[in-house]
Amino acid sequence: MHINSPKFKANVTHALADTRLQKALDFTRPSFAGRRGAAVANLPEFEQLRDIGRDIKNHTLAHLDFYLETWAANVEKAGGHVHWCSTADEARAAVLKICQDAGARTVTKGKSMISEELGINEHLEKHGIAPVETDLGEYILQIRDEGPSHIIAPAFHLNREDWEESFRKVHTDLPADRVFNERRDILTEARTRLREKFLAADVGITGANFLIAETGSSVIVTNEGNGDLTQTLPKVHIALASIEKVVPTLEDATSLLRLLARSATGQDFSVYTTFSTGARRQHDLDGPGEYHVVLIDNGRSNMLGTEFQEMLRCIRCAACMNHCPVYFTVGGHSYGWVYPGPMGSVLTPSLIGVDKAGHLPNASTFCGKCESVCPVKIPLPKLMRHWREREFERHLSPQSSRTNLALWAWFARRPGFYRLATRIGAAILGRLGRRKGRFQWLPFASGWTDGRDLPAPEGETFFARYAREQREKNS
Amino acid sequence: MSKHIILGAIRRGLRRGPLPEDQAMALRARMTAHPRHLIPARSRVPRPEQIALFLRNIEKEFGTFTRVPDLAAIPAAIADYLAAQNLPTDFAMAPHPELAAIPWSERPLLTQRPGRAQSTDLVSLQHGYAAIAETGTLMLPAAPERPTTLNLLSDTFMVVLRASRIVGAYEEAWDLLRAESHDERSGGFMPRNVMLVTGPSRSADIESTLELGAHGPRRLHVLLVDDDPTALA
Ligand code: SF4
Numbered sequence: 001m002h003i004n005s006p007k008f009k010a011n012v013t014h015a016l017a018d019t020r021l022q023k024a025l026d027f028t029r030p031s032f033a034g035r036r037g038a039a040v041a042n043l044p045e046f047e048q049l050r051d052i053g054r055d056i057k058n059h060t061l062a063h064l065d066f067y068l069e070t071w072a073a074n075v076e077k078a079g080g081h082v083h084w085c086s087t088a089d090e091a092r093a094a095v096l097k098i099c100q101d102a103g104a105r106t107v108t109k110g111k112s113m114i115s116e117e118l119g120i121n122e123h124l125e126k127h128g129i130a131p132v133e134t135d136l137g138e139y140i141l142q143i144r145d146e147g148p149s150h151i152i153a154p155a156f157h158l159n160r161e162d163w164e165e166s167f168r169k170v171h172t173d174l175p176a177d178r179v180f181n182e183r184r185d186i187l188t189e190a191r192t193r194l195r196e197k198f199l200a201a202d203v204g205i206t207g208a209n210f211l212i213a214e215t216g217s218s219v220i221v222t223n224e225g226n227g228d229l230t231q232t233l234p235k236v237h238i239a240l241a242s243i244e245k246v247v248p249t250l251e252d253a254t255s256l257l258r259l260l261a262r263s264a265t266g267q268d269f270s271v272y273t274t275f276s277t278g279a280r281r282q283h284d285l286d287g288p289g290e291y292h293v294v295l296i297d298n299g300r301s302n303m304l305g306t307e308f309q310e311m312l313r314c315i316r317c318a319a320c321m322n323h324c325p326v327y328f329t330v331g332g333h334s335y336g337w338v339y340p341g342p343m344g345s346v347l348t349p350s351l352i353g354v355d356k357a358g359h360l361p362n363a364s365t366f367c368g369k370c371e372s373v374c375p376v377k378i379p380l381p382k383l384m385r386h387w388r389e390r391e392f393e394r395h396l397s398p399q400s401s402r403t404n405l406a407l408w409a410w411f412a413r414r415p416g417f418y419r420l421a422t423r424i425g426a427a428i429l430g431r432l433g434r435r436k437g438r439f440q441w442l443p444f445a446s447g448w449t450d451g452r453d454l455p456a457p458e459g460e461t462f463f464a465r466y467a468r469e470q471r472e473k474n475s
Numbered sequence: 476m477s478k479h480i481i482l483g484a485i486r487r488g489l490r491r492g493p494l495p496e497d498q499a500m501a502l503r504a505r506m507t508a509h510p511r512h513l514i515p516a517r518s519r520v521p522r523p524e525q526i527a528l529f530l531r532n533i534e535k536e537f538g539t540f541t542r543v544p545d546l547a548a549i550p551a552a553i554a555d556y557l558a559a560q561n562l563p564t565d566f567a568m569a570p571h572p573e574l575a576a577i578p579w580s581e582r583p584l585l586t587q588r589p590g591r592a593q594s595t596d597l598v599s600l601q602h603g604y605a606a607i608a609e610t611g612t613l614m615l616p617a618a619p620e621r622p623t624t625l626n627l628l629s630d631t632f633m634v635v636l637r638a639s640r641i642v643g644a645y646e647e648a649w650d651l652l653r654a655e656s657h658d659e660r661s662g663g664f665m666p667r668n669v670m671l672v673t674g675p676s677r678s679a680d681i682e683s684t685l686e687l688g689a690h691g692p693r694r695l696h697v698l699l700v701d702d703d704p705t706a707l708a
Contacts, residue, residue: 028683045515052512065485066494066502077661084478136689137680156683163681183681191690198690199594214506215665225627225676225691232623232668243481248502249509254645258515268532269610269673272691277665281658283619285570285591287667297481304488 001116001147003352004336008359011334021331024157032153032322035266036373043262053259054377056252057313061304067213067246068295074216078278080291091296092123095205095238098292099129102236104202108194110220110227111135112207113151113316114240114296116338117351120205131205132197134226136190143170149332151339152264152318157331160186194226204230204288208241209315210256211293214249217277218293221260221270228272237288239276242296244312250275256315259375263317299351307386311346313376318343320370320380326363335360342370346383354391361387511646518609518643522705525608529641530699532611536674537687538695545700546573549635550582552698557585557598560694562631566598567591571620574602574635591622592629599629603636603697605648610673613697614648616656617668626670632692639703645671 004011015021040046060067072082083098085091095118099107107124109115109131121131121142133142137155141148143166148154163186168176171193180186206227208218218239220227231237247253261267280287303309321327321341332340337357339347345360361384370380486492494502518525533540541552557564565586568574579587592599602621605614613634617623626632642648656664676691687693701707 024682031683043515043517045513048513056512062489063494063498063502064489065482066499068485069482070503070506074661074663078658078663078665078667079660084476084481086477086480086484090477134690135680136678140680153680153683155680158682160682183684184686186681187678187686187689191688194690195594214509215663216661217665223676224678224680224689226689228623228627228670229690232627243485248506250649251509251511251646254649255512257645265679267673268535269612269671271536271673271676273612273671273673275665275669275671276667277663277669278661278667281660281667284617284667285619285622286624287617295481297477297484301481301484301488304485305490306488309488 001119001338003356004333005348005352005357005360006336008334008336008363011336012330015331015334016329018331020159020162021157024159025328025331028153028156029328036263036319036322037266039262039266039268042268043258046259046262049255049259050375050377052255053315053375054313056247056255057315057376060247060252061244061309061312064243064246064304067248068243071211071213071216071246072295074213075278075291075293076216078216078291079281080216080278080293083292083294085294086297086301088118088296088298091118091240091294091298092120094294095120095240096123096127096129098236098238098290098294099124099203100127102203102290104129104236106130106132106197106201107203107205108197108201108230108234109133109138110204110206110222110230111138111154112205112240113148113338114207114242115205116148117298118240118296120240132194132201134194134197134230135222135224136187136226139190139194140166143167147333147338149340150318150321151316151341151343157333198229198233201230201234203236203238204232204234205238205240206231208239208245208293209260210253211241211246212248212250212253212275213246215275215277217275219253219273219275221257221273223265223267223271225272228274231274231276232287235288236290236292237276237279238292238294240294240296242298243300244314256376260315260317263315263319263373263375303350308346308350308383310378311343311350311383313378314343314347315376316343317375319373319375320378323369323373325365325367325369330363335363342380342384343378346378346380346387349387354387354394358387358391358394361385361391514644514646515609518607520643522703523707525643526638526641526699526703526706529606529608529611532608533674533695533697534611536611536695537677538611538674538697540697540699542699542701545702546577546635547581549577549698549700550579550585553600553633554582554585556633556696557631560631563597566600566633567593567596567625567629568600569602569621569625571602574600577635592624592627594628596629598631598633599625599692600633600635601625603634603640605640605642605651606636606697607643607645607648607671608641609644612645612671612673614652615670615672616652616666617670618666623668623670626672627691629692630688631694631696632675633696633698635698635700637700637702638706641703641706 570589678689
């Protein structure tokens with residue numbers, strides 16, 4: 001995908017002026033957070049499961065070489081093929097070669113963020129193969145030639161009128177004056193159109209939420225069923241997976257699955273959770289004749305052993321962006337690449353370089369909400385701070401923010417002063433913002449508030465609140 | 476070779492060489508033991524409550540069910556369901572011996588076509604391998620007698636499930652597969668494809684509003700056969 005992250009500030013200005021986008025953001029924000037909250041409240045063990053999820057991922061990352069080799073050996077035992085690709089170029093070439101060997105003309109695709117990261121569609125098109133996105137959200141984005149604005153709800157920034165307009169433009173064989181009475185009619189038109197594509201495709205490409213070392217399986221999680229049609233009907237199935245997707249056993253995957261849907265959409269479990277192991281077996285009546293996994297590093301192994309290793313625990317649930325005040329002010333496209341929100345602010349500089357994505361870690365109010373909802377407990381604010389410090393060291397920041405950051409760093413290294421200073425700051429801001437709960441503008445911080453509302457502190461810092469809650473708990 | 480480049484980079488990051496054999500053995504032992512983690516308490520209840528939890532979750536996820544005393548009662552239950560939904564009486568059916576043994580001739584108006592599903596099939600009938608009460612989830616492993624397309628291509632998806640095959644948690648369903656399934660080629664137990672299905676297909680991509688029947692079935696109907704005496708209370 002094209003990289004627009006260096007233009008973060010301009011993107012934000014644009015997003016704030018986009019009334020359609022702002023309408024979609026306002027419309028969606030409460031439901032995203034609310035659904036997760038309800039699902040979590042329904043599972044008393046959820047907090048314990050977060051610790052378990054974190055530990056499973058940490059264990060796997062500490063032995064990543066071993067589990068990848070075990071997984072790959074088991075894929076091959078089951079008759080599948082593994083293509084190890086250390087760069088995006090290699091991965092694109094591997095996908096193209098499999099498609100060409102299959103004589104493919106059209107390829108259906110399940111939703112995959114790594115496919116966006118690699119730019120698989122553009123590459124296939126360049127070589128005369130037509131990729132068709134089949135996730136409804138991805139389908140409309142492909143029609144509109146837009147990137148996703150969210151990792152699990154890629155097109156939530158569009159309104160109904162956008163869908164109707166786009167469908168009229170491309171489904172030209174249908175009567176131009178047809179009426180879309182309700183959302184259902186839009187869905188039905190897409191379903192019919194894509195059903196033909198599923199049946200005609202030569203190759204199906206999906207992502208993978210997990211790889212399982214023990215069995216050599218890849219796992220996809222969807223609600224629509226498009227991923228399953230993609231991997232079941234064509235004669236070849238390609239799963240794209242990055243190296244950090246592997247977990248040791250089915251039991252490990254199961255524990256993470258208990259966290260995933262609840263954190264993502266607030267469902268107890270997604271509609272389709274599907275485990276693929278090898279190709280069609282003797283006497284099977286359906287299923288792909290070939291099963292390939294394109295295993296992709298593309299910069300991730302460089303994160304191991306650094307302060308960013310923890311980011312490799314991410315299971316792409318989107319809870320962090322769903323709860324992020326910055327994300328819901330600027331929208332996903334402002335982040336300028338594949339991964340938006342807090343997880344993107346940490347991951348994108350790791351993958352495309354801090355020189356291109358250095359603005360992103362600044363897109364935070366450090367409210368800490370992302371970390372508090374992350375199912376695998378990634379300390380996102382801390383990791384964003386690491387990027388800021390690195391950026392600072394590289395002297396990429398303009399003079400004014402360098403001075404402020406140096407000041408902040410002085411306080412941050414002296415916890416006593418830091419607490420005192422933030423307490424004073426929070427109290428003042430809390431009083432100022434009492435009326436609306438958010439700041440549109442703050443004195444001396446217009447560089448900040450020009451592009452974002454700052455949520456008004458509730459008059460108490462995290463530290464103060466934590467101390468109070470501990471006191472209350474213990475009394 | 477990219478494999479070596481990737482493994483080398485991982486090991487550099489982890490600041491070690493290939494894993495020493497004693498450690499590798501410990502990891503292999505962990506995979507062989509495949510220890511369970513915390514299992515939520517909600518499904519660890521007496522049998523009748525477990526079945527009730529499963530059925531509650533089926534409905535919570537927009538599915539429906541009919542409870543029948545034995546396999547012989549299936550044709551009448553299906554005929555009633557299809558009539559109530561105003562659906563055609565012919566359907567694609569899993570070529571599974573348990574389904575073949577159902578006395579279909581008692582309902583001559585129902586037409587079954589054993590095999591995989593075609594895109595034109597409006598209704599399909601699948602054999603339920605097992606189900607998980609925790610979230611109302613069906614486990615449908617692919618096999619010659621349980622084609623995957625039946626789960627996906629029809630508009631109305633019906634599943635025959637024996638109550639004795641309902642377990643509390645996913646881990647128990649994996650244990651059924653580990654004990655009962657075997658693949659000659661790999662020597663492992665995983666079928667080519669295992670679908671865990673929780674409710675009918677849906678999408679919230681259009682204005683974040685839930686619509687049923689995205690690409691897969693719009694209706695999911697479970698025919699629960701009460702073959703488990705401990706479950707009846
Ligand atoms: S960082 Fe955490 S909350 Fe964000 S997508 Fe990844 S796992 Fe989910």
